[in-house]
Amino acid sequence: MTFKIMADSACDLPLHFYEEDAVVLFPLKVNLNGEEFEDLKSISPSSVYDAIRNGQVPKTSQVSPVVFKNTFTQMAENKETGVYIAVSSELSGTFQTAVMIYEQVKEEYPDFEMKIFDTKCVSLGCGLIVQKAVSMRNSGENLAETLASLQFYANHMEHLFTVDDLDYLAQGGRVSKASAFIGGLLQIKPLLHVEDGKLVPLEKMRGKKKLLRRMLELMEERGSDLSSQTVAISHADDEQTALELKNMIIEQFHPKEVYISAIGAAIGSHTGANTIALFFLNSKE
Structure with a gap:
């Protein structure tokens, strides 16, 4: 029996991915100039x-509860099952809202069963997990087998990323204001990663070239069996640097694929422009 796959826009996959691969999109919301927009649908990065x-x-702001309610209710009425692959609960309240709405729907439809999966990942770290789910579903794997693999991906997903200005992340409460102050004061490029779903500053250095080389050093230290992996890069209005990093990765590690996607409006609201993020697995499945 096949199953439904759902994901929110914070996984930074392009709109056509959802449409072509039969993934239900839950858009986060962006408020700009007093107007509210749906990420991917009605506002561009x-x-x-x-x-x-x-x-x-x-x-x-998080995904509308009404969107969850409509989707989950329709699934229950159609006797469907599936998985919602959510951005880290440490960075958005969307996961908790989905759980709350699921419990409400289940009161009305006691037989309704689905999985709300907290990836503890963000951007294409979450996106790679969604792509894995699609691949397994399309190959005929059942939901239980797919969830086991998704849990492995979530547990072993590395995030390495840099932003031009930590102030944007600090304003949204994603990193401490002290970290942002130091970065801005010294005019240096921060390198961050994710620990248990939270954004954590890792190092600080000067110069883009040096920073990209350091990302590859950490990739070599942390990555496992990189030649058989799909590596992902997301960028905020800086495709040139993303392509530069891609070429460096191909030359050094020869991965199966390097997938590049733009950071969406929701995540971009917190990172600002010129963010570059790198995602790969630190253990072999």
């Missing part, structure tokens, strides 16, 4: 970056 450059501060 470039609109967010232009607004930030002009001194505006976009706000984001």
Whole structure:
């Protein structure tokens, strides 16, 4: 029996992925100039970056409970099962809202069963997990087998990323204001990673070239069986650097694939432009 796959826009996969691979999209919301937009659907990342450059501060909010309610109710009525692959619960309240709505729907439909999966990942770290779920579903794997593999991916997903200005992450409460102050004061590029679903500053250094080389050093230290992996890079209005990093990775590690996608409006509201993020597994499945 096949199963439904759902994901939110914070996994930074392009809109056509959801449409072509039969994945239900739960869009996060972006508030700009007093207007509310749906990430991927009614606002572009470039609109967010232009607004930030002009001194505006976009706000984001979690997926609408109504969207969850409608989707889960329809699944229950159709006797469907599935998995919602959620962005880290440490970075968004979307996971908790989905759990709450699921419990409400289950009261009305006691036989309704689905999985709400907290990836503890963000951007394409979460996106790679969604792609794995699609691959397994399309290969005929059942939900239980798929969930076991997704848990492995979530447990072993490495995130390495840099932002131009930590102040944006600090304003949204994603990193401490002290970390942001130090980064801004010294005019250096921070390197961050994810620990248990939280964004954690790792190192600070000067110069893009040096930073990209350091990302590859950490990739070599942490990665496992990189030649058989799909590695992912997400970027915020900086495709040139993403392609540069891709070529460096191919030359050094020869992965199965290097997948590049733009950071969406919701995540971009917190990172600002010129963010580069790298994702890979630190253990062999």
